[in-house]
Amino acid sequence: MKASSLAALSIPGIAFAAVLGARVSPGRHGPVPSPTQLRYDDPAASTENARGGYGASASAGVLLSEAPVADGYRVLREAEEDHERAFREALDPEATRAARVERATALAAREATDPELVALGKRLFIEDWPGATHVPLEGATRCAACHYRSGIGGSGGLADGQSSHLNPPALFGAALLERAAAEISRDLREKRNRNRPLISHGIDFGTATHPKGVAPDLVIRPFGRSGRWATIDEAVADMSREKLHVTSSPGERRALEAFISSLDAPTVEPPDAARMTDLFMRFERGRRAFNQLGCAECHLPEIVLDDGTVVRAWTDLRQHDMGDSTWLTAPLWGIAASAPYLHDGRALASLDAAILAHGGEAQRARDAYLHTDDQTRGDVNLLLVSLIPKARIRIAGR
Amino acid sequence: MDPGEQAADLRLENHEIAAHRWSKEWLFQDGDDLFEHDFGVHEGYGPGAFRVHRQGVGGPDALSCAECHHRGGPNGSGDLSENAFFEGDGSDPASAFERNPPHILGLGIEERLAAEMSAALANARAGAITAARSSHSPVQIALRAKGVSFGSLTVRPDGSQDDAQLEGVDSDLVVKPFGWKGSAATLREFLTDGFQVHFGIQFSRPEAVGDGRPWDRDGDGSPNEITDGMMSAIVLYVARLEIPVISPPKDSDLLARFGHGLEVFQDTGCATCHVTSLPLRNPTLKITTGLTSNVLTEGEAPRPRFDVSNSDGTPIFLFSDLKRHAMGAALADARPTYITTIAYGLPNGPKERTKIPADVFLTRPLWDLADTAPYLHDGRAPTIDAAIELHGGEADASRAHFDALSSEDKAALRIFLLSLSRYPRIEFR
Numbered sequence: 001m002k003a004s005s006l007a008a009l010s011i012p013g014i015a016f017a018a019v020l021g022a023r024v025s026p027g028r029h030g031p032v033p034s035p036t037q038l039r040y041d042d043p044a045a046s047t048e049n050a051r052g053g054y055g056a057s058a059s060a061g062v063l064l065s066e067a068p069v070a071d072g073y074r075v076l077r078e079a080e081e082d083h084e085r086a087f088r089e090a091l092d093p094e095a096t097r098a099a100r101v102e103r104a105t106a107l108a109a110r111e112a113t114d115p116e117l118v119a120l121g122k123r124l125f126i127e128d129w130p131g132a133t134h135v136p137l138e139g140a141t142r143c144a145a146c147h148y149r150s151g152i153g154g155s156g157g158l159a160d161g162q163s164s165h166l167n168p169p170a171l172f173g174a175a176l177l178e179r180a181a182a183e184i185s186r187d188l189r190e191k192r193n194r195n196r197p198l199i200s201h202g203i204d205f206g207t208a209t210h211p212k213g214v215a216p217d218l219v220i221r222p223f224g225r226s227g228r229w230a231t232i233d234e235a236v237a238d239m240s241r242e243k244l245h246v247t248s249s250p251g252e253r254r255a256l257e258a259f260i261s262s263l264d265a266p267t268v269e270p271p272d273a274a275r276m277t278d279l280f281m282r283f284e285r286g287r288r289a290f291n292q293l294g295c296a297e298c299h300l301p302e303i304v305l306d307d308g309t310v311v312r313a314w315t316d317l318r319q320h321d322m323g324d325s326t327w328l329t330a331p332l333w334g335i336a337a338s339a340p341y342l343h344d345g346r347a348l349a350s351l352d353a354a355i356l357a358h359g360g361e362a363q364r365a366r367d368a369y370l371h372t373d374d375q376t377r378g379d380v381n382l383l384l385v386s387l388i389p390k391a392r393i394r395i396a397g398r
Numbered sequence: 399m400d401p402g403e404q405a406a407d408l409r410l411e412n413h414e415i416a417a418h419r420w421s422k423e424w425l426f427q428d429g430d431d432l433f434e435h436d437f438g439v440h441e442g443y444g445p446g447a448f449r450v451h452r453q454g455v456g457g458p459d460a461l462s463c464a465e466c467h468h469r470g471g472p473n474g475s476g477d478l479s480e481n482a483f484f485e486g487d488g489s490d491p492a493s494a495f496e497r498n499p500p501h502i503l504g505l506g507i508e509e510r511l512a513a514e515m516s517a518a519l520a521n522a523r524a525g526a527i528t529a530a531r532s533s534h535s536p537v538q539i540a541l542r543a544k545g546v547s548f549g550s551l552t553v554r555p556d557g558s559q560d561d562a563q564l565e566g567v568d569s570d571l572v573v574k575p576f577g578w579k580g581s582a583a584t585l586r587e588f589l590t591d592g593f594q595v596h597f598g599i600q601f602s603r604p605e606a607v608g609d610g611r612p613w614d615r616d617g618d619g620s621p622n623e624i625t626d627g628m629m630s631a632i633v634l635y636v637a638r639l640e641i642p643v644i645s646p647p648k649d650s651d652l653l654a655r656f657g658h659g660l661e662v663f664q665d666t667g668c669a670t671c672h673v674t675s676l677p678l679r680n681p682t683l684k685i686t687t688g689l690t691s692n693v694l695t696e697g698e699a700p701r702p703r704f705d706v707s708n709s710d711g712t713p714i715f716l717f718s719d720l721k722r723h724a725m726g727a728a729l730a731d732a733r734p735t736y737i738t739t740i741a742y743g744l745p746n747g748p749k750e751r752t753k754i755p756a757d758v759f760l761t762r763p764l765w766d767l768a769d770t771a772p773y774l775h776d777g778r779a780p781t782i783d784a785a786i787e788l789h790g791g792e793a794d795a796s797r798a799h800f801d802a803l804s805s806e807d808k809a810a811l812r813i814f815l816l817s818l819s820r821y822p823r824i825e826f827r
Contacts, residue, residue, distance in 0.1 A: 072824055079822035086768070087647040087656075090812040092805075093781065128771050134478060134778040136491040137449065141772050141780050145477030148468055151827055157465030158447065159480045163491075339436045339461055348443065349436035349461050389827075396471035396825040397769070 071393045079395045097130055104251030112175075112258040121259025124252055126152060126398060131246040137163040139243035143256070146243070147171055150337040150389040152398065153263040158340045158348070166225050167345040170334050172389050173265030173313065174223070174232055177331065180303050180311045181220035181230060188218040201303050203316050213318025220317050225343040227319045227328035232257045264390040266334030268312070271386070279382065286383030289376045294365030295355075298329045314387070323359025336385040351384050352377065410627040416688040422634065422696070425689070429635020432628065433473070436461040442599045442623025445616065450483040450494050455616075456595025459483075463592075466499040470769025471823055473639050475501040478777045484595065485735075495731055497578055498777035501766050503820065504716070505576070506637030506683050506693035508763065509585050511676050512573040512720055515543035516583070519571040520743060526553045536560075543573070544676045546719040559742070566721030568752050570743035575720050578775040580760030581737045585633045586685075599623045630686040637683050638697030642766035644715060646817045659814025662807050667796035671761045673719040677711025700821040717764035717818065722754065726790020729774070730757035757791060768819035782812055 089096040100120070107117045125143045132141035139162070140146060146156035146168040156168030180201075187200040191208075198205035198218070206212030214220060215227075223229040229238065236256045240248040248256070271279035290296050300316040314332035327343055341347035347354035358366040369377065410428065414420060420428075437443040448457045459482060460466050466476040476499030486494025519541055530537040530553050541548040541564070549565030561569040574580040582588035593599045598616060600623050614621045646656045663669055681694040691697070694704045694712060704712045735754045741747040759775060772778070773785035789797045803811070 075824060076822060083645065083819070083822075084647055084649065084652075086816055087649070087652045087813050090816055091655075091809045093783075093812075128780050130780060132478075132780055134772070134776070134780075136481070136483070136496055136776075140477045140479040141777075142477070145479045149465075157460055157462070157480065159449070159460045159466055159482075160477075162449065162479055345447075348447065349438045353439075391827050393824060393826050396823045397469060397474060398822075 068393060075393060075395050079398065082398070093130070100124075101249050101252065104249060104255045106251070108251040108254040112254075112261050114258065117255055117258040118262045119259075121255035121257070121262075122152070124256050125259050129240075129244050129246045132244045135245070139245060141244065143239075143244075148397075150334070151392065151394060153260065154334075154389060155338040158345050161340075161345050165344040167340060167343060169225070169330070170266075170338055170389065171260050172263045172334050173311075173331075174263065175261035176265050176309070176311050177222040177313060177317075178230075178232055178261075179309075180305060180313070181222040181317055183305055184303075184317060185218060185220045185230070188214065188220075192218060201305075203300065203303075203318065205318065213316070213320060215319075222315075222317050222328070222331075225327055225330070226325070232260050236260070264392070265312075266387060266389045268386050269388050271382070282379045282382050283386055285376070286379035286381070289372070289379050290383055293368040293372065293376075293380070295369070295380070297365065298362065299332050300329075320362065321360040322362060332384065333387055334389045336388045351381050355380075409625060410631065412626040412630055412686050415627055415630055415686055418688060420631075422638075422689075422691065425631045425634050426638055426698075428628070428631040429633075432632055433463045433467075433635065437597050437599060439618075440620065442597075442616075442618065442620035444598045445618045446598075448488050450486040450489055450491055451595060452488040453485050456484075456598065457482075458596055458598040460596050463596075466596075467502055469771075470501070470766070471820060472825075473502050473636075474766075475499055475770040478772050481777055482596070492732070495735065496776040498772065498775060500578070500762075501642075501770055502636055503639050503766055504641045504763075505585055505639075506691060506697075507641065507678060507681075507714055508575040508716065508720070509583075509637070510681055510683055510693055511544070511678055511714060511716070512575040512583060514679060515546070515573040515720060516571060516743070518543040519548060519567065519573070523551060523553060523559070523571060526551065527557055530555045538563075541567075541571070546673065546676075546721055548721065557742075566719075566723060568737075568739050570739045570741070570750075570752075572739065572743050573720050574737075575718075575760070575763075578759055578762070579735050579754050580720070580722050581735065581754070585636055586629060589632055589636065590629060593624055593629075601626070601629075626686070630689060633685050634689065634691055637685070637691050637693055640698050640820065640823075641701040642818065642820050643700070643702050644817050645819050645821070647813065652813060655810045655813045656817055658807075659810035659812070662803065662811045663814055666799040666803065666811070667793075668800075669717075670796065671719050671721070671723055671793065672717040672764050673761075674717060675713040675715045676718075676720070677708075678714050679711040681706070681712070700823070715765060717767075718761040720761065722758050722760050723793070724755065724757050724791040725759050725793060726757060728790050729759070729788060730755075732756065764815065765818055766820050768816045782815055783808070 100123075104120060104124075107114065107120060110117050112118075125147075128141040132139070144152050146160040147153050147170070149155045149157065150170070153171045155170040158167075161167045184200045184203070188198050188205055191198050191200065195208070198207060198211060198214075204212065205214050205218070211218060219230050221227040221230045223232065223235045229235040233253055236253050237248065240246055240253070270283040273280040287301075290299075290301075298316050298318065298320060299314045301312060301314055303311045303313070303317070305311060312333060315329040317329065319326050319328050330343075335341075335351070339349040341349075341351060341354035342357060347357055355366060355369050369380065410420065415425070443461075444458055447459065449459050451457050451459065460480075464472065466480040466482070467473050469475045469477060478498065480499055482497050482499065483491050483494035484497060522539055522541055526537045526539045534555050536552050536554045538550055538552040540550050547565065548567045548571075550563040551571075552560040552563070554560075559569070567573055572583050574583045576582040576585070576588040582591065590601065598618070600616060647653050663672075664674070678694070681692050683691050683693050685691060694706060706712050734756045736751050737754065739750050739752040741750050762775075767782075771782075772780050773782065774788060779785035779788055786797065786800050800808070800811075
């Protein structure tokens with residue numbers, strides 16, 4: 001960012017970092033949001049981590065807190081420790097690898113929110129796996145190769161789709177999705193046993209004889225573009241085998257699961273109501289239009305869990321016939337930072353193109369969007385670009 | 399929410415830069431925005447998207463520069479999953495040149511170093527031509543620049559040359575520091591090609607690819623996709639990025655091993671090609687009319703403190719001789735690469751098609767090696783040791799020395815190489 005705009009930043013930690021000589025980058029979505037914007041979504045209800053809140057997220061970056069200066073110091077100190085440790089571990093890479101597997105096994109029994117387990121998982125996510133083999137257009141040497149945009153754990157780029165033609169999604173909020181899916185699955189099984197219609201959390205999954213949007217086993221699988229995995233653990237096991245070509249130990253998978261679970265759910269950052277009132281009003285109209293056009297029938301803005309947790313993921317967790325094939329309703333949270341769009345990235349950087357590429361069960365909503373006026377289409381786009389990952393003070397690339 | 403709004407903000411022209419309408423800071427910001435920008439079809443992206451490039455056209459295969467330059471921080475290297483497949487048939491990866499994205503730090507310095515070396519070689523040739531003319535007989539000279547030998551050259555009184563004894567440089571004697579095979583001499587040339595092959599975004603210039611109308615060569619209906627001024631901003635941006643540093647361990651035992659590692663690096667013969675440092679005399683990079691940048695002192699922090707007082711030049715710890723070397727059959731591409739050069743490097747000389755043999759690569763600068771795994775031109779080496787083991791050809795002897803090292807020495811070498819890194823940077827995103 002240009003030097004002159006550094007002074008304009010109101011967050012002391014940022015200016016502080018600049019003084020330290022570190023480069024400060026704003027998110028790709030523009031200027032640093034004000035703290036009031038960050039609190040637009042009630043953090044207590046919706047953005048808190050499903051497995052224990054902010055505390056567990058320490059090593060995923062540092063959440064912007066009341067003390068950003070301390071946060072800046074902390075991430076710099078962590079970076080220095082990482083640098084020093086890399087030297088120590090280089091003394092004997094094979095022993096290091098063996099020690100890591102052992103350590104993962106030892107920590108595996110701990111809570112998923114355990115800071116040491118999360119920290120180990122983060123390293124396993126970022127560091128190259130020694131056994132990873134080079135097969136052109138098939139995979140990579142580490143998880144973060146394809147999950148990095150807007151910070152570690154984010155989505156991949158167009159190039160990362162590779163020969164599978166599956167665009168790597170962001171993993172932010174995965175724990176919350178897993179929890180919601182498990183709760184709905186449990187609910188559906190109960191309803192089937194009691195011969196009730198399969199409606200859970202307001203979402204219609206058909207009947208026991210004709211389930212709709214869910215596999216016959218009534219297990220909701222929120223991960224994978226087509227709804228392949230019910231849990232983070234399953235996804236990690238398959239992806240490490242298919243994409244890294246390595247076999248991960250149960251302890252390592254547990255650590256990776258803990259790290260992925262620690263990633264914050266995305267948030268909403270609408271235009272500032274005071275300074276950009278016109279745009280804010282368009283954002284509000286966008287929310288209404290999203291419902292009226294029919295987008296919200298599948299991209300359900302929120303699911304309220306039994307304990308009152310609100311999952312603002314903009315998905316119904318159902319599979320739908322989209323014309324060419326069956327896909328899970330993609331969660332739209334964080335979508336602003338997840339180009340290219342759609343399961344194979346075919347919509348490139350255009351949300352408009354992504355909406356217009358909808359077919360099958362979404363044909364009616366897509367047509368409604370196509371035939372509405374330019375103003376309304378713009379409103380909907382404005383809503384979508386407000387759905388962003390949660391920003392943190394962090395060391396770039398880690 | 400006009401989708402073209404942001405793109406319109408990024409447009410600027412060289413004549414505006416020449417008239418000093420934009421400050422360097424503003425131009426840097428513009429380049430930064432372009433680096434992170436996801437290009438859209440309305441901005442000339444495309445047509446289409448091809449993960450494996452098509453011969454002479456390219457992909458497109460990415461939405462933004464940042465997509466493939468992110469490892470270890472912004473402007474870093476790319477992962478295996480972001481390897482580019484150049485000059486292929488549009489579908490089969492085996493038909494293409496597979497390349498791992500390198501980091502793009504310190505490139506302004508590399509351009510200046512290469513330019514000074516090219517100038518030294520051109521001077522030597524000019525002197526030889528004068529000598530040949532006055533003596534009416536061919537003159538053979540040894541070619542050296544910044545202590546690096548480029549073999550020898552024989553020039554005849556008529557100005558023609560015999561370049562059979564040249565080493566590691568084309569017959570135009572232009573040192574080309576960019577690309578894994580050393581295919582481009584200037585950032586502008588290299589970045590222009592990058593926009594073409596990765597985004598399908600091109601200049602409205604005759605040399606742009608395609609047979610469409612002059613203002614829309616690729617015929618995608620989007621005219622004037624990028625301006626000279628925008629490219630100037632990007633060149634300035636890249637030239638002013640942070641510069642890698644040597645950041646040794648703090649622990650005293652590790653620090654001793656680091657020192658020993660540097661000795662091993664030199665004794666084993668690594669430093670024969672990965673020359674520890676090259677002296678830079680003139681750090682002023684000319685970008686366009688009215689726009690220059692001092693590649694040592696100007697630009698973003700963090701950057702090492704350079705000793706600019708030395709009249710012999712400022713040592714740049716690049717760990718490359720900026721020369722091409724044969725690396726053996728195991729590392730070779732399936733076929734040679736061809737680049738366009740200007741005959742004899744003359745300003746108005748005819749264009750020539752120059753071959754770079756399949757097994758020949760530029761000595762990869764090792765600065766910031768710590769953040770750039772997986773290693774080698776196609777990322778085939780997941781570890782530093784594996785990368786060294788894969789060296790062949792001219793590096794055969796050094797590799798054999800490495801093989802014979804004790805495990806202590808190998809560990810010291812790894813520790814030295816891991817110190818070639820960059821400062822951690824704080825970001826808010």
